[in-house]
Amino acid sequence: MKEFICINCPLGCHLVVDDSDKNNIIVTGNTCPRGKTYGINEILNPKRMVTSSVCVLNGENNVVSVKTKEAIPKGLIFDSLEILKNIKVNAPVHIGDVIVKNVLNTNVDIIATRNVERI
Amino acid sequence: MENYNLVIIGGGPAGLAAAISAYDKGEKNILILERENKLGGILNQCIHNGFGLHTFNEELTGPEYAYRFIEEVEKRHIKYMLNTTVINLSKDKEIRALSEDGLLIIKAKAIILACGCRERPRGGINIAGSRCAGIYSAGTAQKLVNIDGFMPGKEVVILGSGDIGLIMARRMVFEGAKVKAVVELLPYSSGLNRNIVQCLNDFNIPLLFSHTVVEIKGKDRVESVIIAEVDERLNPKMDTCEEIKCDTLLLSVGLLPENELARGADVNISRITRGAVVDDSLMTSIDGVFECGNVLHVHDLVDYVSEEAKEAGIKAYEYINSKAKKVYPKTEIETDSLVRYTVPELIINNEDYNPLTIKLRVSNVFKKVRLEVKADDEVIFSKARPVVAPGEMEKIDLKEDQVKKLRSSKHILVYLKKVE
C-alpha cells in the first residue's frame, strides 16, 4: 500500500495504491481516470525532470542553470546531481548546449537553460 | 526630453509580451525600461521547469521561457534600455529614470506599468528574536543559489508554503542542504499540489500546517527557531512550542505588487490586490496608463501574465491611435465575501463586443461551488467548480452576448454559490 496525491488537477485527490500484485495494481481515492493512470505510473516508473546548475569558468555568472531534457527515473535524481557537482564548463554557454550526454544511460541529455557570456 | 508613443516600465515577461503585441498591432515607437542588466525579470532566477505549458505546450524553465520572448523583441528591433531604473512617473505621463548616463526625462503618449512584484519582507510579519545572519526571503535565496552560485546555509527551515518556498526547499536539498521543515500558518498551502508533491513529498520534507515560527534564536547567525501550533484565530499556542536547530530561515510569506510608481502618480490602488484598479482595457485611473502582470495582481502562472500583457499591448496601441477619445461610464464589479477580488474591477459601458475575461481569487478553500456572474438581476454566467482555492486564480471567459449584457448593466456581481 502506498499513498500519493494526484497532481493532475487542483482537486489533489489522495490516492491509495495497492501494489501487492504488480500485474493488478489497484488505485482508490481517485475521482477520475487520470488519477488511476498517475497512481500506476508512480508505482511502476515514476519520473522527474531534474533542474539544477553547474559551475562556469570565465563567465558573467558563476553558474549556469541546466535541466534534463526529459524526465528521468526518480531514483536517479541524486546520482545525476552528483555528476553535475563535478562539472565545470567554460563560458560562453548557450541555451540548449549539451552539458552531459546520455546521463546515467537514460538516453536523456542534460542541457543548459540560460546563456552565460564570456567576460 | 525624449518622446515615445509607448513606454513600458519593466522588461519581465509582462513587459516583453506587451511590447511584442503593441508592435505587431502597428506601434513601432516603443521603449522598454529595465533596471536589471538583463531582460526577463524574475524568470531569470526561476530555473525549475513548469513554465509555458499553456503557451508552448512544453515544459520550459524560467530562463528558457523568458528567452523565447526576448528573441521576439530582438527580432523586431524593439528598443530597450537596461540598468535603467524609473524613479518617478507623473500624471501627465512624464517619466524620470536613472541610467548609467544619468537622469532621463521621457514623455510618452501611453505607458504600460509592468514592474512585477517583490517579496513581503520580515518586517511585514512579526517574529521575536535577534536580527542575526541567516534569514533570507525565499526569492533572495533563489537568486543567490541560481544566479550567483552561492549557498546560503546547510540546515534550513522555511516559513510559508507558497510556491517559491516549496521550490526552494527542493533546490536547497539538491545543493546538499537539509530542509528540516516547511512551516505554514494556514491549514492549507497556497502552493500548487504539484509542487507539494515534487518538492516536499519526494524528499520527505515535513509540511506543518497551522504552525508558525514564534522566535529566532542565535547571536551572529541563526542557531535555531522556535515553532508553535496556532489556534483558529492564528494565535500561537505557546504550550506547543518546539525548537528546531537550523542555520538558515527562509521566508516565503507572500508577494506584493511593486506599485511605488503608480502611487507616486496618484493612480487608484486596490486595497486588496495592492495593484492598480483597472477597467477591462487594463487602463488605470490615469488616462493612457496601463498595468499588467504581477504589478497588477500576483499571478501563479507566467502564461497568464503573458496573456494579460498581450492584451495590455493591444489596448495601449488602440489608445494611442484612437482619434476621438470618448470617455464612457464604467460599472464597478461587486463581489460577495467568498470572492476576494476581480481583475478588472471596472467594466466600460460601451458597445464593444470583444470577448472578455474576468480573473478572480477566492477567499478560502471551497468545495462543490458554482462560479456565477449576475448582470443586473440576470445570471449570465454559471460554471461548476468541484474545488476552488485562494492559490489558484479562477478565470471567467465571457462570450459576445454575455459581454454585451455586462456592458449595459448597472450592477454586476461576481459570486460563489454553494451547491449541495
Ligand SMILES: Cc1cc2nc3c(=O)[nH]c(=O)nc-3n(C[C@H](O)[C@H](O)[C@H](O)COP(=O)(O)OP(=O)(O)OC[C@H]3O[C@@H](n4cnc5c(N)ncnc54)[C@H](O)[C@@H]3O)c2cc1C
Ligand atoms: C520565485 C518565483 C517562482 C515562480 N514560479 C513559477 C512557476 O513555476 N511557473 C509559472 O508559470 N510561474 C511562476 N512564477 C510566476 C512568474 O514568474 C511571474 O508571474 C512572472 O515572472 C511575472 O512577470 P512580470 O513581468 O509581471 O514581473 P517580473 O518578472 O518581476 O518582471 C518585472 C520587471 O520589472 C523591472 N522593474 C521593476 N521596477 C522597475 C523600475 N522602477 N524601473 C525599471 N524596471 C523595473 C524588474 O527589474 C523586472 O525585471 C514564479 C514567480 C516567482 C517570483
Ligand code: SF4
Ligand atoms: S484523480 Fe482526477 S480529479 Fe483527482 S486530482 Fe487527479 S486528475 Fe484531479
